[in-house]
Amino acid sequence: RVRAEPVDPSLCEREPIHIPGAIQPHAVLVAADLDTLTVVACSGNVRDALDRDPLGLDLGSLLGAGLADRIRETLRGEDVDPGRTVRQRSVLPAADGLRLPAEVVAHRNGDRILVELELAPAHPEDFPSASQLDTERAIGRLRGAGTLEDAATVAARETRALTGFDCILVYRFDPDWNGAAIAEDKDPTWTRSLLGLHFPASDIPAQARALYTRSKSRFVIDRDYVPVPLVATPETANAPIDLTFAQSRSLSPIHLEYQRNLGVNGSMSISILVEGRLWGLMIGHHRRPHYVAPETRAAATVLADAFAMRVYELESRRLWQEQQAHLALESDLVRGLARSDDFVSALTENAHTLLDLFAVGGAATVSHDAVRALGRTPPPDAILAIAAWLRATLPTERSSYATAEFTGAHPPSAPYADCASGLLAVFVDPERRHLLLWFRPEVPSTVTWGGDPRKPVLAGSGPVAVLPRRSFERWVEERRGVSEPFAAWQVGIAEALAQAVEGVVLRQQRKIAELTG
Ligand code: BLA
Numbered sequence: 001r002v003r004a005e006p007v008d009p010s011l012c013e014r015e016p017i018h019i020p021g022a023i024q025p026h027a028v029l030v031a032a033d034l035d036t037l038t039v040v041a042c043s044g045n046v047r048d049a050l051d052r053d054p055l056g057l058d059l060g061s062l063l064g065a066g067l068a069d070r071i072r073e074t075l076r077g078e079d080v081d082p083g084r085t086v087r088q089r090s091v092l093p094a095a096d097g098l099r100l101p102a103e104v105v106a107h108r109n110g111d112r113i114l115v116e117l118e119l120a121p122a123h124p125e126d127f128p129s130a131s132q133l134d135t136e137r138a139i140g141r142l143r144g145a146g147t148l149e150d151a152a153t154v155a156a157r158e159t160r161a162l163t164g165f166d167c168i169l170v171y172r173f174d175p176d177w178n179g180a181a182i183a184e185d186k187d188p189t190w191t192r193s194l195l196g197l198h199f200p201a202s203d204i205p206a207q208a209r210a211l212y213t214r215s216k217s218r219f220v221i222d223r224d225y226v227p228v229p230l231v232a233t234p235e236t237a238n239a240p241i242d243l244t245f246a247q248s249r250s251l252s253p254i255h256l257e258y259q260r261n262l263g264v265n266g267s268m269s270i271s272i273l274v275e276g277r278l279w280g281l282m283i284g285h286h287r288r289p290h291y292v293a294p295e296t297r298a299a300a301t302v303l304a305d306a307f308a309m310r311v312y313e314l315e316s317r318r319l320w321q322e323q324q325a326h327l328a329l330e331s332d333l334v335r336g337l338a339r340s341d342d343f344v345s346a347l348t349e350n351a352h353t354l355l356d357l358f359a360v361g362g363a364a365t366v367s368h369d370a371v372r373a374l375g376r377t378p379p380p381d382a383i384l385a386i387a388a389w390l391r392a393t394l395p396t397e398r399s400s401y402a403t404a405e406f407t408g409a410h411p412p413s414a415p416y417a418d419c420a421s422g423l424l425a426v427f428v429d430p431e432r433r434h435l436l437l438w439f440r441p442e443v444p445s446t447v448t449w450g451g452d453p454r455k456p457v458l459a460g461s462g463p464v465a466v467l468p469r470r471s472f473e474r475w476v477e478e479r480r481g482v483s484e485p486f487a488a489w490q491v492g493i494a495e496a497l498a499q500a501v502e503g504v505v506l507r508q509q510r511k512i513a514e515l516t517g
Pocket residue numbers: 009011012013015017169171179181194199202203204205208218219250251252254255258267268269281283456457466467468469
């Protein structure tokens with residue numbers, strides 16, 4: 001039934017996951033007009049749960065006037081953030097004169113109010129709720145983590161302790177939206193491990209990442225659930241209900257198939273947002289269905305937020321320290337230049353040299369036809385060829401060039417990929433006679449993917465046109481000719497250093513030339 005050839009992964013991005021027209025069956029949903037509070041759409045299971053057809057009714061008659069008013073007052077203002085929720089434990093009148101304890105969560109989306117009712121499980125005592133103390137303790141441990149790796153490990157362990165999933169993964173996106181499982185905490189009886197594996201961007205397509213940036217968490221109790229379709233009044237039938245912020249939104253069937261292939265039943269993902277950008281996900285996996293109580297879900301979301309803040313602190317601290325160290329080195333080099341009339345020896349023979357900057361493997365200067373190299377670099381004639389190529393190709397208004405894949409851009413340098421996959425180069429003078437270069441080696445030479453990243457999707461036949469890959473067998477890619485990228489601030493420091501060379505040394509040289517010439 002499955003054709004083996006891969007299909008275009010961009011197909012995945014076209015699934016409108018915010019309007020699936022269905023929810024998961026553990027909840028019921030009603031959507032009401034913001035102004036009139038008249039119910040305009042509901043999930044097909046409302047009648048069974050509440051013994052009434054809510055379409056056209058007033059929200060107050062379903063929830064009680066007090067709660068309905070509170071919801072409207074909180075959500076009606078002009079400046080209400082999308083996704084802002086009102087939450088209340090309530091007891092609702094139901095079929096056969098029963099009264100149902102339920103968690104009521106309401107939010108606004110445009111001119112609609114969406115109310116989700118989640119009936120309490122039959123035996124709530126089986127599902128312990130996270131206490132505030134548990135959450136505070138977990139956050140305290142995160143605060144004590146001194147590196148990103150520690151913080152991720154602590155976050156995985158503490159999130160698993162709170163939520164009871166068989167496995168929690170901290171998943172981090174790279175700049176191209178591929179990702180890797182950077183921490184894992186799991187039940188020891190589950191021998192599968194995803195730690196350290198990389199996954200292609202198409203596993204979490206663009207529209208899903210956009211939705212996860214707005215709406216912070218998803219929980220699936222039972223992967224094999226039967227989605228409950230939404231029904232609408234004739235007037236609203238043509239305007240689909242946007243479930244972006246609905247906790248009970250039915251997930252993409254393609255993704256549920258993916259979970260099946262991974263051996264996962266109950267699951268969650270919580271967004272890790274750092275400075276508004278989706279940095280990663282806290283992913284929960286369970287081999288069987290898994291219910292997580294509302295308080296615990298809230299606690300897990302708070303913990304993910306605390307982790308995000310710790311990531312921000314640790315990354316900005318590391319970056320700051322790195323930049324401070326570089327600024328100190330740079331001014332040291334500039335002081336050396338000021339005392340010298342030979343910039344090459346000032347940058348290559350003092351206590352600090354070009355090689356101390358930017359965590360490189362090699363560095364070099366080119367001055368006219370003379371090359372001075374430090375560390376691991378291509379041989380001098382190859383460096384001269386690189387300088388000639390840069391003179392010819394770099395637009396005149398630009399003095400610097402940086403790449404992590406130099407040998408791809410300049411094939412004659414291919415033999416030097418081991419030392420020169422990364423290149424940062426900056427011309428000193430407008431005439432381009434003098435050049436500073438830094439070289440980075442090829443790393444990492446292998447990436448272990450969770451499945452073949454070139455075949456993320458298979459063509460399906462029948463109702464589902466696209467299927468996720470079925471194999472998560474480790475697939476090792478030999479990555480050649482790629483270095484760690486140079487950061488923009490590093491290029492900035494290189495440019496500043498080149499300007500200092502120009503300012504201090506070349507001016508001296510010109511002066512000497514004038515005096516002697
Ligand atoms: C969503 N894909 C997701 C989600 C995860 C992953 C975590 C979030 C949904 C959730 O909360 O469970 C992927 N899960 C992973 C990865 C790991 C993991 C990488 O455990 C590794 C540790 N997915 C595909 C292909 C398509 C696809 C080929 O692999 C499309 C054809 C689609 N994935 C897809 C879609 C969603 C998704 C559409 C959104 C699901 C939704 O929120 O409705």
